[in-house]
Amino acid sequence: MFNATDILETIRMIDQENLDVRTITMGISLLSCADRDITRACSLVYDKICRLAERLVPVGEEIERTYGIPIINKRISVTPVSMLAAVSGGDPVLYAKTLDRAAKAVGVNFVGGYSALVQKGFAAGERELIASIPEALSSTERVCCSVNVGSTKAGINMDAVGLMGEAILASARATADQNCMGAAKIVVFCNAPEDNPFMAGAFHGVGEPDCEINVGVSGPGAVRSALAKCPDGDLTEVSDVIKKTAFKITRMGQLVGTEASKRLGVPFGIVDLSLAPTPAVGDSVAHIIEEMGIEVCGAHGTTAALALLNDAVKKGGVMASSHVGGLSGAFIPVSEDAGMIDAARSGDLSVEKLEAMTAVCSVGLDMIVIPGSTSAATISAIIADEAAIGMVNSKTTAVRVIPAIGRKAGEELEFGGLFGSGPIMALHNDRSSEKFIRRGGRIPAPMQSLKN
Amino acid sequence: MKAVVTVIGRDTVGILAKVASVCAAHNANILDVTQSVLSEMFTMIMVLDISGLNSSFADLHDALDRLGGEIGMKILTMHEDIFNSMHRI
Numbered sequence: 100m101f102n103a104t105d106i107l108e109t110i111r112m113i114d115q116e117n118l119d120v121r122t123i124t125m126g127i128s129l130l131s132c133a134d135r136d137i138t139r140a141c142s143l144v145y146d147k148i149c150r151l152a153e154r155l156v157p158v159g160e161e162i163e164r165t166y167g168i169p170i171i172n173k174r175i176s177v178t179p180v181s182m183l184a185a186v187s188g189g190d191p192v193l194y195a196k197t198l199d200r201a202a203k204a205v206g207v208n209f210v211g212g213y214s215a216l217v218q219k220g221f222a223a224g225e226r227e228l229i230a231s232i233p234e235a236l237s238s239t240e241r242v243c244c245s246v247n248v249g250s251t252k253a254g255i256n257m258d259a260v261g262l263m264g265e266a267i268l269a270s271a272r273a274t275a276d277q278n279c280m281g282a283a284k285i286v287v288f289c290n291a292p293e294d295n296p297f298m299a300g301a302f303h304g305v306g307e308p309d310c311e312i313n314v315g316v317s318g319p320g321a322v323r324s325a326l327a328k329c330p331d332g333d334l335t336e337v338s339d340v341i342k343k344t345a346f347k348i349t350r351m352g353q354l355v356g357t358e359a360s361k362r363l364g365v366p367f368g369i370v371d372l373s374l375a376p377t378p379a380v381g382d383s384v385a386h387i388i389e390e391m392g393i394e395v396c397g398a399h400g401t402t403a404a405l406a407l408l409n410d411a412v413k414k415g416g417v418m419a420s421s422h423v424g425g426l427s428g429a430f431i432p433v434s435e436d437a438g439m440i441d442a443a444r445s446g447d448l449s450v451e452k453l454e455a456m457t458a459v460c461s462v463g464l465d466m467i468v469i470p471g472s473t474s475a476a477t478i479s480a481i482i483a484d485e486a487a488i489g490m491v492n493s494k495t496t497a498v499r500v501i502p503a504i505g506r507k508a509g510e511e512l513e514f515g516g517l518f519g520s521g522p523i524m525a526l527h528n529d530r531s532s533e534k535f536i537r538r539g540g541r542i543p544a545p546m547q548s549l550k551n
Numbered sequence: 552m553k554a555v556v557t558v559i560g561r562d563t564v565g566i567l568a569k570v571a572s573v574c575a576a577h578n579a580n581i582l583d584v585t586q587s588v589l590s591e592m593f594t595m596i597m598v599l600d601i602s603g604l605n606s607s608f609a610d611l612h613d614a615l616d617r618l619g620g621e622i623g624m625k626i627l628t629m630h631e632d633i634f635n636s637m638h639r640i
Binding site: 101102103105106107108109110161164165166167168347350351353354358 | 557559583585598608612627628629630631632634637638
């Protein structure tokens with residue numbers, strides 16, 4: 100029947116190693132709410148979210164109690180709002196305020212989808228939405244924003260990259276009195292997934308059903324602690340240990356997802372096979388890399404260790420879940436990972452090394468606090484570099500950097516909660532990329548053959 | 552349908568009896584009990600049949616959680632599916 104060792108292992112993973120389900124995210128299509136009258140569209144949006152997500156938080160809490168698994172966040176992702184703005188015209192900020200009100204009414208901590216997909220160019224409503232981002236994020240609490248500026252098939256829309264550099268800087272300025280929090284809620288993607296349950300980049304793609312449940316798992320602490328029991332194994336063994344742990348973690352996510360879907364009467368979408376760190380001690384991806392034998396995350400060898408980790412997490416997770424999607428991989432958000440924070444503080448982890456790491460793991464330059472004096476063009480150039488890595492390697496990459504207005508490298512910015520705190524990281528140099536960004540246009544899609 | 556109750560803490564008199572009486576009050580049938588005491592740390596794993604509960608699972612969970620608080624032990628009540636999912640293919 101039950102094996103006491105297995106039972107105690109599960110309890111230890113949850114109790115001491117911070118294993119949790121990071122998020123249950125309900126994806127809601129707002130296409131049925133499009134209306135030429137923006138006031139009416141907003142009212143349809145509010146009603147639909149409140150109707151479908153009314154029981155999301157209580158059901159999440161019920162499942163936590165039934166299985167004894169903490170479910171940290173209950174969230175909502177919606178159809179990119181630019182599509183509603185295209186039909187209604189008017190000020191897109193009205194939609195942001197509506198989403199914020201709906202999020203508060205149903206009790207979720209974030210709603211994602213103040214978004215636009217502009218990888219090949221701008222359609223109606225999209226420029227307006229991008230221009231409204233600073234106001235939307237400074238006048239709401241729970242709304243998250245993402246913009247997809249590139250893809251392997253379409254190339255990179257450099258006009259959008261230019262605009263996003265400005266939008267990030269303006270959002271940080273507009274929220275300077277709240278630790279520049281606005282910029283922490285903006286993700287600029289290349290190859291954005293349409294079923295991602297993680298914030299701030301979650302939105303509900305147009306190919307998705309009317310409503311679905313997606314789940315993001317976590318568990319860096321459990322992986323690290325499993326590795327600690329294999330101190331002298333070679334890297335093949337290390338990979339096997341990670342796979343086995345990822346399998347267990349993902350099975351838990353699958354159970355929670357199917358159960359939530361059953362109780363809410365909404366189809367189950369995907370499990371996002373992720374290792375999502377938190378600032379809590381023992382819940383760090385950097386510490387897994389260090390457990391493998393790298394003295395400090397950021398030293399030479401970090402990229403290889405992360406590549407192994409990322410691949411093993413996917414291999415272990417794929418068999419454990421009926422449907423896998425989202426970002427799926429190890430996250431490396433600097434301010435949300437105790438080990439990364441220490442490595443950045445000591446100067447062992449640089450933005451350049453993080454950029455290299457993003458070529459082999461999930462997402463990209465995430466939660467990196469940069470000096471407040473950074474120009475919009477430099478932020479755009481960071482986005483362009485990151486998007487190029489994603490475009491050429493057919494993977495998702497993203498940028499979430501926070502310009503710390505009025506502060507310089509070496510100081511710290513404290514966000515609190517899951518966002519953590521970040522040492523302000525120096526950029527490579529202060530040389531200008533202005534002209535390159537000002538050229539605009541599109542970087543053509545890359546060859547898919549002659550791979551080297 | 553089964554649940555697994557795990558009790559962890561310092562060994563004292565009457566733990567099993569107290570947990571069992573809460574289970575009985577909720578009409579949960581005890582199917583199996585294993586326990587070990589290692590350097591005064593007490594661990595008990597109890598498997599319950601919860602198909603005939605006279606209350607909701609949440610009520611049983613909360614009652615055992617409260618008991619844990621009263622006797623200074625950690626009592627976790629978890630549906631069997633979590634263990635089946637994580638440890639069986």
